[in-house]
Amino acid sequence: MRILVVGSGGREHTIVWKLKQSQRVTEIYCAPGNGGIEEIATCVPISPTDIDGLIHFAKEQKIDLTVVGPEAPLLAGIVDRFEEQGLKIFGPKKAAARIEGSKRFAKELMQKYQIPTASFQAFTDPEEAKAYVRSHGAPIVIKADGLAAGKGVVVAQTVERAEQAIVEAMETRVFGDAGKEIVIEECLFGQEVSLMAFVDGQTIKPMVIAQDHKPVFDGDQGPNTGGMGAYSPVPQISQAVVDKAIEQILFPIAEAFHQEGIQYKGVLYAGLMITQEGPKVIEFNARFGDPETQVVLPRLKSDLLEVILAVVDGKLAEMEIEWSDEAAVCVVMAAGGYPGSYQTGHEITGIPKNDEKQIIFHAGTKLVDGKLVTAGGRVLGVTAIDKDIPKAQQKAYQMVQQISFPDAHYRKDIANKALN
Missing domain, CATH: 3.90.600.10 (Phosphoribosylglycinamide synthetase, C-terminal domain)
Structure with a gap:
């Protein structure tokens, strides 16, 4: 099979590396790729959001399957567009990808279907947001509603820092349009874990868990980043807690999509805080995490291509996915x-x-x-x-x-x- 992977980061390098191990893969392209991907695949200079260019390339090169790495093309509707052209593609459609594209949409969906998460309020007026912070106190979490490359979240330890974060997001627009609306949440305490799953609309197959390190400096100090490292497994989190998260979070969110008439196919990522009351959702993403993919896919013993095809074809229930104990x-x-x-x-x-x-x-x-x-x-x-x-x-x-x-x-x- 001829495969196209869309994206240019460490996550995409990992996906290409894992797909290359499949007996069925004959050729892999990556758009636009990077210096490391160039060693194992053919890189093509097409931006991940140039959907017309990617469609043209997929048709011209007779690509059998496209795998989307980053969130921006998913929210731009790449999956909808490819499917309209009869092209096979792995990832959620635009309506489903909103779970990542709008914090407010995600929080309201969780609230409606009673999925455990932090209490929250959404704001479009910075003055109202500041008044809310002053009445609730700190620590408190300020989140840009839209995509901000993993950097749109501030865990404010003081009311002053929270107000500054509101000004940065809504008034100086450091995250562009992503910050025109914000979500303010109660601050959760505990250990964070990342729980990803393959989803084909009906069936959910959880992956092994990982833990990411968001802040830039040791001891979780400094501003948030896209992620400074990860590891898997997470031995301090028991399997019973993971099972509870699958039962109370993954299955209900899949059912919520179903009830809302939205078909979710692809990878669903749940960023969780393991609190004293149990696991709660910090965020959902509509794709593989980065850098979590770099520790989760190396532990996958099954053929990634076969798993992806099972998702695309709605046959995930027939798939036994094996993981390494390493x-x-x-x-x-x-x-x-x-x-x-x-x-x-x-x-x-x-x-x-x-x-x-x-x-x-x-x-x-x-x-x-x-x-x-x-x-x-x-x-x-x-x-x-x-x-x-x-x-x-x-x-x-x-x-x-x-x-x-x-x-x-x-x-x-x-x-x-x-x-x-």
């Missing part, structure tokens, strides 16, 4: 200054060779005159697989030590929560 740890190496402004174009050296147990997933890289250079905020996802978390963590950091580029920044405590 552990995976991914440390993100980022550009200095990320998630704020940062420089690109720095040469990257010392990347160790990939093998089955150590894989460098490229996120923000490109090849220029045969040299690999930085081309984004998150540059590499250094991933190690071993029999347990301590061994995988040790191996990942040994690999990080070998790699260098100017101003490289990474957290030194990825997966520490699993060790304590």
